[in-house]
Amino acid sequence: MAGAKLSKSALERLQAEFHDLTTRGRIEVADKIERAREEGDLKENAGYHAAKDEQGHMEGRIRQLEYLIDEPEIVENQVYAIVYDGDSDDMAERYMIGNMEEQIEGADVITSTSPLGAALNGSSAGDLITYDAPNGSMTVKVLSVDSV
Structure with a gap:
């Protein structure tokens, strides 16, 4: 197992x-x-x-x-810097897709099965991604993807 x-x-x-x-x-x-x-x-x-x-x-x-x-x-995690549609780049949020036991300074951890995590998984800097969130459809722009 x-x-x-x-x-x-x-x-x-x-x-x-x-x-x-x-x-x-x-x-x-x-x-x-x-x-x-x-x-x-x-x-x-x-x-x-x-x-x-x-x-x-x-x-x-x-x-x-x-x-x-x-x-x-053992995996190499990715940290995604994103902004929501209509927000400026200085309002970027950072998310790491991984196990909830992960901890990284300056980034929130989300799972790959969450709506945002599933949408971000495999994306690249510059991508515009639309996903279904609990409160409706959301669009985010991926500013950067960094390995940690």
Whole structure:
């Protein structure tokens, strides 16, 4: 089973988070649960229930990370600078099409299945693209496409 499509930097960040959660994170939550148990009656122990909730959320994130980093496909992401029809070039917005786990300074991440992401995917600088957005048809001009 192949994992997610990720940039090298995102993969490294997610691997570090996975390592942190499966070592330090689990130890800290186990300590919180143990301290809360020592307070007595577990039925009405808010600290115990909060620690168990935290443990559940953390284990869910660990499972999500396991999927993402298991045999990932390393990709080179594209950042698209675009302007909406009628806007000037100094109003450009930057979008990277990729996994929502990606992070890049100065650009919003959108998926390839979103209306704008699907429309931009494979476009080049200078292209005019019209796509169906939730609030109607939109047209954008691609100012530049940069690999990151």
